[in-house]
Amino acid sequence: MNTKTLLLFALAGLSLSGCSAAGAKLSASEPSARADIGSEPITLQIFQAGGSISDTEFKRLIADPVRKKYPNVTLELVRESANAKRDQLITSGTFPDLIFTSSLSIGGFLDLELMKDLQEPIRKANVDLNKFEPRSINGIKAYGSGGQVYALPFSINFGALYYNKDLFDRVGEPYPQDGITWEETLGIAKKLAVKDNTIKALGTSGVTRDYISLLLPVVDAKTERAVLATDDWRWMLQFQESLSKIPDNRSAKGGRDGFVKDKTMAMYTSYGARIGELEEAEQSGQGVNWDLTTFPVRQETKVQGMETESHVLAVSATAKHPETAFEVIRFLTTSDEVQTQVAGMARISSLKDDKYKKEFGANVAALKGKNVQAIFKNKYGTSPLPTKYDSIAEKAVSAALQKVNKGEADINSALRAAEEAANKEIDSLKAGDQTRK
Numbered sequence: 001m002n003t004k005t006l007l008l009f010a011l012a013g014l015s016l017s018g019c020s021a022a023g024a025k026l027s028a029s030e031p032s033a034r035a036d037i038g039s040e041p042i043t044l045q046i047f048q049a050g051g052s053i054s055d056t057e058f059k060r061l062i063a064d065p066v067r068k069k070y071p072n073v074t075l076e077l078v079r080e081s082a083n084a085k086r087d088q089l090i091t092s093g094t095f096p097d098l099i100f101t102s103s104l105s106i107g108g109f110l111d112l113e114l115m116k117d118l119q120e121p122i123r124k125a126n127v128d129l130n131k132f133e134p135r136s137i138n139g140i141k142a143y144g145s146g147g148q149v150y151a152l153p154f155s156i157n158f159g160a161l162y163y164n165k166d167l168f169d170r171v172g173e174p175y176p177q178d179g180i181t182w183e184e185t186l187g188i189a190k191k192l193a194v195k196d197n198t199i200k201a202l203g204t205s206g207v208t209r210d211y212i213s214l215l216l217p218v219v220d221a222k223t224e225r226a227v228l229a230t231d232d233w234r235w236m237l238q239f240q241e242s243l244s245k246i247p248d249n250r251s252a253k254g255g256r257d258g259f260v261k262d263k264t265m266a267m268y269t270s271y272g273a274r275i276g277e278l279e280e281a282e283q284s285g286q287g288v289n290w291d292l293t294t295f296p297v298r299q300e301t302k303v304q305g306m307e308t309e310s311h312v313l314a315v316s317a318t319a320k321h322p323e324t325a326f327e328v329i330r331f332l333t334t335s336d337e338v339q340t341q342v343a344g345m346a347r348i349s350s351l352k353d354d355k356y357k358k359e360f361g362a363n364v365a366a367l368k369g370k371n372v373q374a375i376f377k378n379k380y381g382t383s384p385l386p387t388k389y390d391s392i393a394e395k396a397v398s399a400a401l402q403k404v405n406k407g408e409a410d411i412n413s414a415l416r417a418a419e420e421a422a423n424k425e426i427d428s429l430k431a432g433d434q435t436r437k
Helices: 006-011 055-069 086-092 106-111 119-124 134-141 165-171 182-195 207-213 231-244 255-261 273-283 322-334 336-344 372-376 390-405 411-436
Strands: 042-048 073-079 098-102 152-156 159-164 200-203 265-271 290-293 310-315
Touching (some): 042 055, 042 322, 055 073, 055 273, 055 322, 055 336, 073 322, 098 106, 119 322, 134 152, 152 322, 159 165, 165 182, 182 231, 182 265, 200 255, 207 231, 207 390, 231 390, 255 265, 255 273, 265 273, 290 372, 310 322, 322 336, 390 411
Parallel strands (some): 042 073, 042 098, 200 265
Antiparallel strands (some): 098 310, 152 310, 159 265, 159 290
């Protein structure tokens, strides 16, 4: 399945019935007795890809708590990079014991058979999945057709519109407000660019992530046909085209580098990991004068809300110490002490007790005086079911946007052609599957 779209299972209304372990239930505040992991020194590596976590967060929220709880266990972070790709590590037999990733990315690991099913260790440890936020657990369970649970949620991601107050002050524009729409955000960006074309006015995560935030389908789950020539997709491409035409600084960096490091981007629609990066910048004396609002919504649409994304921990299928690896996951995701620290470091706890919301950001200096409540004002809608053909449609719509931006096609004809091309490739894949049977 396509790793970018599998997240859309998260809000598809799946039931939690039957997902709790049989027998006694584990209290989130009182984890059950730890597994017998012995006293011999054990080093576990955690492979990080997809879900963001800063070095500071890894040390404070994962490595240090585990070392305190289990003195013989040491955790090392292995970030996916050109020198540490998952296929290289598999081939060399050195793939880590644990995986830290986004629920968006679970499918990519399952394609490589890299995640263990945790049903049995969850049962043995009496982990009560009802202690977690339902939308987070639902999103993980959606990857299993037979009740499999391939990970446990460590925290829940959130969206926000981040903005650089210094850049707004420089041009004399008022700051964005909670409840802002995509249309209003685009209008503000145009005003900023006109007044100061040395900055990058607005950055987003790009069409292949923005459409997920807008809960748009790319392939109909029932018919398995691409659905791109629609009013919603016409709006999406029109927005992306307008964004590309803003007369701002084309050479300025976008993304986290543009906002956090270079400080040349005025607005950035992004996610919770930015706060950890902004905190590191603050601590290093390179802080940004920033604030945030709610994640933008469309002005007029029948579908309201945004997607659910969790940062999850999983045991790798090649783990040399699978029992210890699961014990680490169980502890990190269910411990009241750890999850209080998670909330304090400005991550939304995966546990549903409201007390963690009260602790949100308590230990983050960069959040002082910020509009923190905006984070909890976002609404989450029901996402369309993804299909294994979504990546085909995504590729087609990305190509359509390129044609529109280059002036090679108008939006309507580009989307019709993209839908036709996607369906043709889907049919080809289905025919190939039939041939191999």
